[in-house]
Each structure stands twice: as structure tokens, then as C-alpha cells.
Amino acid sequence: xxxxxxxxxxxxxxxxxxxxxxxxxxxxxxxxxxxxxxxxxxxxxxxxxxxxxxxxxxxxxxxxxxxxxxxxxxxxxxxxxxxxxxxxxxxxxxxxxxxxxxxxxxxxxxxxxxxxxxxxxxxxxxxxxxxxxxxxxxxxxxxxxxxxxxxxxxxxxxxxxxxxxxxxxxxxxxxxxxxxxxxxxxxxxxxxxxxxxxxxxxxxxxxxxxxxxxxxxxxxxxxxxxxxxxxxxxxxxxxxxxxxxxxxxxxxxxxxxxxxxxxxxxxxxxxxxxxxxxxxxxxxxxxxxxxxxxxxxxxxxxxxxxxxxxxxxxxxxxxxxxxxxxxxxxxxxxxxxxxxxxxxxxxxxxxxxxxxxxxxxxxxxxxxxxxxxxxxxxxxxxxxxxxxxxxxxxxxxxxxxxxxxxxxxxxxxxxxxxxxxxxxxxxxxxxxxxxxxxxxxxxxxxxxxxxxxxxxxxxxxxxxxxxxxxxxxxxxxxx
Numbered sequence: 418x419x420x421x422x423x424x425x426x427x428x429x430x431x432x433x434x435x436x437x438x439x440x441x442x443x444x445x446x447x448x449x450x451x452x453x454x455x456x457x458x459x460x461x462x463x464x465x466x467x468x469x470x471x472x473x474x475x476x477x478x479x480x481x482x483x484x485x486x487x488x489x490x491x492x493x494x495x496x497x498x499x500x501x502x503x504x505x506x507x508x509x510x511x512x513x514x515x516x517x518x519x520x521x522x523x524x525x526x527x528x529x530x531x532x533x534x535x536x537x538x539x540x541x542x543x544x545x546x547x548x549x550x551x552x553x554x555x556x557x558x559x560x561x562x563x564x565x566x567x568x569x570x571x572x573x574x575x576x577x578x579x580x581x582x583x584x585x586x587x588x589x590x591x592x593x594x595x596x597x598x599x600x601x602x603x604x605x606x607x608x609x610x611x612x613x614x615x616x617x618x619x620x621x622x623x624x625x626x627x628x629x630x631x632x633x634x635x636x637x638x639x640x641x642x643x644x645x646x647x648x649x650x651x652x653x654x655x656x657x658x659x660x661x662x663x664x665x666x667x668x669x670x671x672x673x674x675x676x677x678x679x680x681x682x683x684x685x686x687x688x689x690x691x692x693x694x695x696x697x698x699x700x701x702x703x704x705x706x707x708x709x710x711x712x713x714x715x716x717x718x719x720x721x722x723x724x725x726x727x728x729x730x731x732x733x734x735x736x737x738x739x740x741x742x743x744x745x746x747x748x749x750x751x752x753x754x755x756x757x758x759x760x761x762x763x764x765x766x767x768x769x770x771x772x773x774x775x776x777x778x779x780x781x782x783x784x785x786x787x788x789x790x791x792x793x794x795x796x797x798x799x800x801x802x803x804x805x806x807x808x809x810x811x812x813x814x815x816x817x818x819x820x821x822x823x824x825x826x827x828x829x830x831x832x833x834x835x836x837x838x839x840x841x842x843x844x845x846x847x848x849x850x851x852x853x854x855x856x857x858x859x860x861x862x863x864x865x866x867x868x869x870x871x872x873x874x875x876x877x878x879x880x881x882x883x884x885x886x887x888x889x890x891x892x893x894x895x896x
Contacts, residue, residue, distance in 0.1 A: 537717030
């Protein structure tokens, strides 16, 4: 049960303009409201007004669920209203975003793997980050070296020692293959289009990746990686004779980098990977301006929107007074602490939560000052999402209880597989659909595909023999 006399004060500011879920932090045209809540409730918006309801009611097109106020282990907490709901009601639930600029910290928000960042209309998932690693340090390292060192090039001379096959590679049109460069059938094509050299396929896919470089950032973009003929999407890797083969290989920087994965709703839109290196400087500017190391051309992004800083071994995200804010998606419950305000954006509404306790004549030294994160040290209940601290390296954008407990260091879990793989594209998702799509669990594309090389039984080549010239036909007369 909640503590007696404690209430939650919710101050709301709703932007009068409805623009793709954006909130203008510079606009004065907002509708303000204040709500005092003493029990669990849903915070909802209808038109420009925000209020609380004790339970869900029948909805209409102009009715939005903003956030849910709960009591967990005697403490007030907020969580997205759509968590745990798998019905059409989710269409009327706004996503919740933690407002970085309102964070009471001079460093900013500590980003970690799994966090989803929003700047204007653009969304990015923190795919991977790595701090200083003296063991892998490279003197005079240059980010552009990652491209030139691993570009596939045509062989200078043809290999005449290969095995001849009855069908040619559909790209280079040669009929010979080797153990290192076998002929494979990676898609549904048949006939003379069935086989392709592995290296020819890798080179063709790599040519579809567009690269944009700057001193401290490296951006890769591509569209659907699929067969141009049968349109089958290629997986991330092939399994050939028991060996796993990655189709696209792009090396990672040795240390001090952040990899951001661009998120999109449309499966057919371009996919993005941004590599941000802090090898030569301690901070990187993000925005639309020409002086930003990572430039974004979307008009909803400010000229200087945000900054990523490396402090010690941790990376921090700081808003630089942007128009539409720098946000981190919230998927797990957040505890409301006494004396600490939390600002959360839900669509075009900004919600500011604070705890109000009753006045007491009891001296401060005798008052109970328990933390809502005492449950953090309590025995873990499987399936229950615990209240975990904010801005401590535990991601806000993950709602899986077991993974959160592992990230918090409270349970033993499986190590992240990409930590020991030097390929930037490792487990990025399927090359055709890709994990860049905002909604996960996309079906229809395999993560790994079994392929085979031709064997000698398939290679029914008739040995060439000298032509036998037949006698010319004789003239015959019939009576």
C-alpha cells in the first residue's frame, strides 16, 4: 500500500499543435494543467486537456492514454500505459520519452546499449558502445581506415586452377570455383541464374552500402539487400559446410566508440548505422549544422541538437537547447522520489512528476527516509520488472525483466555476443528486413541460411573429344 498522506503532483503542458508527436520546448502556445493524485490512475488527454481516470473507459479518436501511475511496493511509480497490453488499445497510447534536458545532472544522461534515443523525428538505438581499451589501442588511428582496409576488389588475374562447373557464376560468368570462393545458390533463382560465387555476392552487396565519412563519424546506409531477380531477402550470414560466413564485413574501431542504429517504420526505407569515434576528442556534436561531427538533414533536428561525451569509461548524452528536445524512450517503470522531479514527454504533452509529502512536526532526524529502490536489493521475483535507478547505466528502453536484472548486475546472464566479434554488421539483423525496423519480431526473413556448394555428382561435364567428321552423303537414285 502507498504511504499515508503522500500525493503525486503532475504538471502538464500540451502543445496546441499536433505535429507527429513532437513537443516544441521553445513555444509559449501551450495549455497548462495541474493534477494531484493520491491513488493509481491513468493520465489521459482529450483535445488540449489532461486529467486522470481510475480505470480505462471507452475511447474515441481524440482520446489518448499518456502514462500510468502505479503503486509498487508502497512507492509511486510511472510506466507506459501500453506495457502489458496487446490489444488495439495500443493505437491510443502515447509512447513515453525521458526528457534529457530536465535531468538534474551536469554530465547528462548515461547512455547504454539498448537505449532508444529520439532527436526531433529521428530515432536511434544504441547498438554498441565501448570505452577506452589500452590493449587494442592503435597509434594514429583514423576512422576512414576501416573502409579502405576491407574493401573487396576484383582479383588481378583469373584463377586457372579452379574446378570447372557446368553452370557459370551469374555475375562474373566464369565456370570455375575454388574452396575459398565456391559457387553457391543463395536464393530461389534457377537455371543459368542459380549459382553465384561467394565473393561475387559479397562484393555486390558491399557495393549497395553507401558510406559517408567525417573526422569522427562514419555512416553506412543501404536499402533492402535482396536478390535482384527473385527478390528473396538475404540473411545476415550463410552456413556453408558447417562454417558460418558473414555476407558483409565492416570492422569496428579499436576503442572509444558508439554505434547508433537508425530506426524506421517503413521496411522499404533506407537502413542506417552510425559509428561515432571519440578517439581524438572527448565530445561529439550531433545536429543539422555544418560543424557537427554527426550531421542529420531532417528539419526537425536543431543545428546543434545534442552532444555525446566520454567521461571516464562512460558515455553521456546532453541536450544543447534543441527545439524538439533530446529524448530516451521509457519501457520500464520509474520510481518517483521525494525531492526529485521527473519530466516525461508523451506525444505533444510534457508531464512533470513530483512527490508531495504532508507537513510534519517530527524532527528531520527521526523521519523515515527510505528509498523507493529498496526493492532493488530485495530477492528477485521472476517475470516482475523491478524498480531500478535512473541514469546509472541501466537502459530505460528495455522491458524484459531478466535482461534488466542482468544489466543491473544482480543475476547471471548470457554475455552479449557482439562483444567478441570485430564485424560492425554482426547480428545487425537480417540484411533484407533488418533490425532497424521499429517494431521487432519481423517474420519472413531468416537470420542465418544454409547454403551448399555444387558437388561432383551435380557436375556432369562431358569430357571434350575430337570431333569425328562423317563422310559426306552420297547421291542416291531411286527407281
